Amino acid sequence: MALIVQKYGGTSVANPERIRKVAERVARFRAQGHDLVVVVSAMSGETDKLIKLAREVQPVPDPRELDVLVSTGEQATIALLSMALIQMGIPARSYTGAQVRILTDGAHTKARILSIDEQRMRTDLSAGRVVVVAGFQGVTEQGDITTLGRGGSDTTGVALAAALGADECQIYTDVDGVYTTDPRIVPEARRLDTITFEEMLEMASLGSKVLQIRSVEFAGKYKVKLRVLSSFEDKNDGTLITFEDNPSMEQPIISGIAFNRDEAKLSLLGVPDRPGIAFSILDPVGQAHVDVDMIIQNIGVDGSTDFSFTVHRNEYQKTLDLLNNTIKPQCGAREVRGDNHICKVSLVGVGMRSHAGVASLMFKTLFEEGINIQMISTSEIKISVVIDEKYMELAVRALHKAFGLDGATSPTKG
């Protein structure tokens, strides 16, 4: 007898047939004696359709009104799932974000949850009802509808689990867990039974799109036991995200390999090596609303140094122009170079903390494949390298093997 919060994404509730499947799973958990709160997203495609409609009326939609419009997507799903449950003889009741009073700030389209009044849900749970809540949305103190931004339904699920002190928050998605790396690139990739929150944060921010990073942060903050599972099969228990900070003996050094090719690299060569130079380069970039990811500055030689950073590939040309036209003349650099055919590959694992030699094995592996490393950046549980994008798959496969991640169990995808 546990209290479980389950969250189902858009593909899991894409049509009446799939909504029925979700209802069947909820029914199975309920038959085991569990209390259930179910969070759902809009049916897949619905949110995009609504945004398109909005843009036809107002090219840059008013944020308050866009939230009123877009929040109808989840509202439709909660009603349909409740109907499916009631049809199966299971008492259920739906609530919008406003009804269950998910109080947020007033930052429309990207609101933050402030508090949740769990009283109404508890009353329903006590009465034996399944509570179905619209993900992604909330309400301000003034009663205005807000949305939490893309992926906000995960955050709703975790926040409800935190507010209710749920035993577990289960995120159902179209993959059956977190993998050592993307199985489309490395067929040998293995599903992880567990992963730590810190690793998950690094994996998520590095491009493993299983869980919304905000929801992982939220879960970490409120110590919510989070599990990622497939909504299309029940073969395994997915991946549990743990607070285990001390890896056991069996724990591999590396948990997974993340990668992305969304970035571009920019360098200023021959920059005068004097205090404040990093600020004088990056301040104009920030002013231009360009987010910088990796930043590398090597020690200066003969009074000059080289300065490199990466930005999202969409911002490449804009940043390159800025460097050439403004920053280079201002800071007296010799030359500007750019490359938007790079990728970033990262090893992630808390085991790294207690194991030396991870970096050297990584560099050796890439060297043996003839892959040149262009930039390196490290954190306590992550090593990232920037390489030519054409080597991405090769690098990921080689590293996956070198770090013993290739497993016997073949990955399953829904």
Added chain:
Amino acid sequence: MALIVQKYGGTSVANPERIRKVAERVARFRAQGHDLVVVVSAMSGETDKLIKLAREVQPVPDPRELDVLVSTGEQATIALLSMALIQMGIPARSYTGAQVRILTDGAHTKARILSIDEQRMRTDLSAGRVVVVAGFQGVTEQGDITTLGRGGSDTTGVALAAALGADECQIYTDVDGVYTTDPRIVPEARRLDTITFEEMLEMASLGSKVLQIRSVEFAGKYKVKLRVLSSFEDKNDGTLITFEDNPSMEQPIISGIAFNRDEAKLSLLGVPDRPGIAFSILDPVGQAHVDVDMIIQNIGVDGSTDFSFTVHRNEYQKTLDLLNNTIKPQCGAREVRGDNHICKVSLVGVGMRSHAGVASLMFKTLFEEGINIQMISTSEIKISVVIDEKYMELAVRALHKAFGLDGATSPTKG
């Protein structure tokens, strides 16, 4: 400088282009210095689409959840219209039924409005904003979403006008007013500049589907000045529904001719003429949830009488079976007859009160066309006859001419 409530139906907001047209009209009224509250329905087709979706999940959808689902239709429209207004530089704010607190009872899918908290709207109006409110929906004391039933958006408009003490409630629809009869049947039909509430009630309930009857009753009760206009053209001021009870000299005797072929006629012949016989016939009909419209019982001759009534055509077979199998044996009637190829034609007009001879002119006109009258029923401002449905158009045209309703102005339809 007046406070005007405008209501736009589904066809008026069917797509972004039409929503923009509505915004343009609102802008014109606002430019004249008026304060505006705008009520909108779901985009046409949307409500039916949602109900279809619900039925795929639950053949008989749970009423509470159906309201949660269906209310998303109007919620989408209020957001889109507000966006269109804001895009034109007009400050606007949308509200769902729950947000503006249209408090209803808990009768899901056919709730009744109990009260409206107009404070929030007044604040917006004072700040120069156009207030856009979702029609058709409300909220219970417990915070559950309700809907008012089909045509409920008209009722929302009138109720808001009553709560705010608005100077006028304008119902925009796809016709430009109330006509003396249906222009599709009688091309000479004229638009009425004014019509009384009582006449409008008779016209509406008799099948002139311009205004939802509930909204007319509501307007009558709260003395709301109601006007029906076209949302597709601005050629005239539509039809004003007045409280004028004493027709002026110019007022024609008859305001309009209503008709419908939705009914079927049933008769019990040779019923013993004793007290309680009407009850013994109609009580089983009511128990079977069949609504009865006209009821005719003539004086008894030789201890027996004939009893006739009309029901909706959909209920014809069910009622016929009931009469044959249950009621006839119980009340000892001689014979049951039924006819589902009838129609009802009604003359409506407050002028009738002070003019004798309306009935005789009606009967004479029908006689001259060779049309047999099967049933007659009268009220203070209405005479209805049941005739063979094949004569319907002929009867309506002949009566329209005979009562001087044919006009010079040709009807315009949007």
